[in-house]
Amino acid sequence: MNVNFRLSRMVCRNAWMAGAILLLGVGCAAPAEGQDPETDTQNDDLRAGSEDHTAGSQIRLHEGADAPEMLTESADAVAATVLGCDVSGHQGNVNWAAAWNAGARFCYVKATEGTSYRNPYFAQQYNGSYNQGMIRGAYHFALPNNSSGTAQADFFVDHGGGWSSDGKTLPPALDMEYNPYGATCYGLSAASMVQWVRDFSNRVHARTRKYPMIYTSTSWWSQCTGNNGSFGSTNPLWIPRYGSSVGTLPAGWGFHTIWQYADSGSMPGDQNRFNGAYDRLQALATNPD
Known part of the structure; x- marks a missing residue:
């Protein structure tokens, strides 16, 4: 914000x-x-002492962005991607027809933060994107010093929408980024942070049969997890980098699944590209794990 x-x-x-x-x-x-x-209840800054932090809200503050004129890609690279967005309570009621016309074919919607905040526009955004024909998903903004990974996973799953292998619902997503309230790594050691993420991931998988996608930057992940490489085989990577390319990935991931390449544009909220053709995006929304 x-x-x-x-x-x-x-x-x-x-x-x-x-x-x-x-x-x-x-x-x-x-x-x-x-x-x-x-x-x-629409005043998100006052709800249960928690604010509405969007995916990437702290990334740009800490890591910046390349100049807009550098945001160019080859025709072949663009052809192999699907455009999408991510939104939160800051977007309010989204005009999904306009988002579709702007090119969005998928969208992640913020559902929860910590164990107290719930996006008051979640139903309109989550169901509205689906009804427009988009592939949609829900994400959780983590506060690892607030409560355990298991507790936040339960809060997210309880309020994050019904996950199914219907080809229209993306895996749950976990937003891990700079602490908006204080110490970059929330006061946790690298080992404790890795365990927190693992507890969240395992709990979400136990309840939904899907491992959560992990949203994180290479810089934050390296600093706060010791660049742990143990999640690449189970958890898809959603990486923010506001530049001309994705850049170096965190350890353990050989490729990214979604690239958040800008925090504004023609689509609502943040701008994203899925790394693959549309049928691969459908497959991601179909596989149970």
Whole structure:
């Protein structure tokens, strides 16, 4: 989320609670009639003390991006990919027909964060993309210092949508990235972080018969797991890199499954490419593991 936007929203919220009618220069909109900005379920920053962090929200802050003019690929590379997006509560109710017309054929939807936050727009986004004809999936933003991997896996599965091998539902996804609240690696040692991810992954597999896709950057994974290479044989890789190519992958993965190549564009939310033809994307949404 844009920092200036977050600060202005905090100012507006405080003004509403203090009974202010107008804040010049801030652009605060008054709450709708009957709406309490402290308890409104659409105000994601206030829900159960947890915020809505999107996949990659911390990646750009820490790793930056190449200049836009460098975001070019060969015709052969583009032909072997499928365009998609990922969205969260920040996108609100998505116009899925417009997303389809912009080229999106799959989309990951944020479902949960930690063990308290739930995307209030999840149903509209998860079901709406499916009804439009897209292959959809759900992801969880991890807070490894908040609770165990098993506890967060249970919270995610309980609120993340029904997974099935229907050719239209992608594997669950685990978003592992820089801590938005403090220490980069959440205060965990590399060994403890690897165990946390393994506990989450095993629990999701036990409950859904699918190993979760892991969303992470090479830099974060190297720093916080010691570049552990034990997940490549079971967990597909979704890698963010806002540059001209995917770049070096984390240890254990010989190839990436999804590349998040930009955090804005013609499709809603972040912009992604699936590494393969459309029938391989369908296969990913069909296989039980």
